[in-house]
Amino acid sequence: MDSQYEMVWIPIVDRSIELTEPMKEKFESLQTSMPWFTVYHPSLIEKAVIRFIKEVWHFRNKPILVVLDPQGRVVSPNALHMMWIWGSNAFPFTSSREESLWRQETWRLELLVDGIDPVILNWIEEGKYIFLYGGDDVEWVRKFTNTARGVALAARIPLEMVYVGKSSKREQVRRVMATIAVEKLSHTWQDLTMIWFFWTRLESMLFSKIQLGKIDEHDPMMQEIKKLLSYDREGGWAVLSKGTEVVVNGHGTTVLPTLLEYDLWKENVPVKGFDLAFQEHHGKLHDIAHPCCRFDFPMTAGRIPVTMKCPECHRTMERFSTFLCCHDEGIPDVLFQ
Structure with a gap:
């Protein structure tokens, strides 16, 4: 399937942070290790493009994979999920393919x-x-x-x-x-x-x-x-x-x-x-x-539902804001995404 699609990495960076030499070296190391195309340098990406990616494509510092058809139309706002679930069987990674795969699935x-x-x-x-x-x-x-x-x-x-x-x-x-x-x-x-x-x-x-x-x-x-x-x-x-x-x-x-x-x-x-x-x-x-249910959605998750119903009692769940510090996991480096 390699010849049927191309990948392009658009490195979004926090422009309020000045790129130091170690950061530049890390970016270049990431860039050279990737088998796909990349934008040559983050500074070449216009602010309007970054705003579009954040507001329309819901990018929140966590990698997303937007799929475009040959005419440049978005056919999946984020195909990473179906790739993790079904791998190459998800090709051509469109939302319609995602729906079709779910229709074939059972809870097993x-x-x-x-x-x-x-x-x-x-x-x-x-x-x-x-x-x-x-x-x-x-x-x-x-x-x-x-x-x-x-x-x-x-x-x-x-x-x-x-x-x-x-x-x-x-x-x-x-x-x-x-x-x-x-x-x-x-x-x-x-x-x-x-x-x-x-x-x-x-x-x-x-x-x-x-x-x-x-x-x-x-x-x-x-x-x-x-x-x-x-x-x-x-x-x-x-x-x-x-x-x-x-x-x-x-x-x-x-x-x-x-x-x-x-x-x-x-x-x-x-x-x-x-x-x-x-x-x-x-x-x-x-x-x-009746065990209690709880879901933690990081702010970097992108599309987060406005409301959710408890899978146990089916009532609408309350929504809270939480600040969580977890040294056990380590904070992921989200400078280059």
Whole structure:
């Protein structure tokens, strides 16, 4: 597909900051490392063009990929999201292609893990029960995995578990991963790039839906994506699937108690199957607990919805302004975008 499109990098800089020699060297290094075309120097970009890119294309210091057709018409305001989700299958990267790909999708485990981990794809092929889980609390992880293993043994089902970390707090995630490895609690992704890619794809799903205007409560897949991203902000969580079919997408405050109360619903397992029995009991606890939902949109995200409805109770959520300092992640250098 390389010959069917061309890429051009337009480096937008903060003109209030004087370019020092180290900055110039960094720009030149970035420029020479890129296989595509670039504007020769940021100073050649007129202020009116920068204003247009910010106001019309919603650029907010975070890279966007605007797609133009051969006539110069915008066919996607930002194709990065669909690239993260579907890769080269998203070609020609138009909004209509994005809509078409979503129409073909279902809420399944392959959508979440893509080709990140072939081991999980093998488990899916074998029809195993799979817990995809995350969080940064070592004690919760230890209790969850040990309880899940005990329930699987009692129910006589093949169960696998994989830890996928968090979208932030890398140091805490590293510590949890180390504990999981030492105590052999479950499968885990040792490469943090895999964890980063998992969360980047999931966030891309949210922004892709927002970009297409699919943010209401009538889109079931959007509700599941919103739930998972929200759970990541507040403690532990787990997604249970049977093969590729997602059975439960739940917060730690409901998933773990469901497992701990196995004696209350184990009689339903032979009759309804483990997946349906688990789902029903989890639903009862969920109706009582109603985990809170929270979303954090950085001001650099570009298109941010004016309102959002909670994926749990479907009420319109309150909106807050937050100032967040997180030394664990490091502040990304947004001088050249």
